[in-house]
Amino acid sequence: GDSVTQMExxxxxxxxxxxxxxxxxxxxxxxxxxxxxxxxGEGLQLLLKATKADxxxxxxxxxxxxxxxTTSFHLEKGSVQVSDSAVYFCALSTPNNAGxxxxxxxxxxxxxxx
Amino acid sequence: xxxxxxxxxxRVLKTGQSMTLLCAQDMNHxxxxxxxxxxxxxxxxxxxxxxxxxxxxxxxxxxYNVSRLKKQNFLLGLESAAPSQTSVYFCASSRTxxxxxxxxxxTRLTVV
Numbered sequence: 001g002d003s004v005t006q007m008e009x010x011x012x013x014x015x016x017x018x019x020x021x022x023x024x025x026x027x028x029x030x031x032x033x034x035x036x037x038x039x040x041g042e043g044l045q046l047l048l049k050a051t052k053a054d055x056x057x058x059x060x061x062x063x064x065x066x067x068x069x070t071t072s073f074h075l076e077k078g079s080v081q082v083s084d085s086a087v088y089f090c091a092l093s094t095p096n097n098a099g100x101x102x103x104x105x106x107x108x109x110x111x112x113x114x
Numbered sequence: 115x116x117x118x119x120x121x122x123x124x125r126v127l128k129t130g131q132s133m134t135l136l137c138a139q140d141m142n143h144x145x146x147x148x149x150x151x152x153x154x155x156x157x158x159x160x161x162x163x164x165x166x167x168x169x170x171x172x173x174x175x176x177x178y179n180v181s182r183l184k185k186q187n188f189l190l191g192l193e194s195a196a197p198s199q200t201s202v203y204f205c206a207s208s209r210t211x212x213x214x215x216x217x218x219x220x221t222r223l224t225v226v
Contacts, residue, residue: 043218046214
């Protein structure tokens, strides 16, 4: 079956540090890949997505590149802010998925200190 | 543009009581989902629906029932609440998986 593996957190960084959150996947078929962000006390919000190999999704200074050869979709940001403190979820969806469902990773908590 | 609205936002139940969580979406999405989120366990799918009048079981369906009588609404019921159902419940909707999900802001349920 499909699965998503994320690095365990928490990840603690100082403001303006470089961020990488690793995400790897296994999938039957050709997946679309997503990153979601969950701020404290809120629901998940779509951060960025990529639908084919070598696509780069980007939003709010975050980027992730769809690497089919390494089955990865690592999230990066060049300079994090305190306001980026949140839980980040990697997810995938495959075609012909009967329930149109996303498979989520376990989430990675990011804490940014001033 | 409300998106996905969940009610109530907070609730405390006594063991054995029943309640219904309501999810409403105004985006004309076909697909709707109920998840629970527990500390350290990520998201777990309870039930989902691929269209009006249809429902299906997810990963952790026991103790819950759902209904989708109208396309815009997806109800999650707890017939006899148990402390193990203390969690944060999220509803989501989707047009297709390629567009991702839109999530509600959650319902925090405590069963004492």
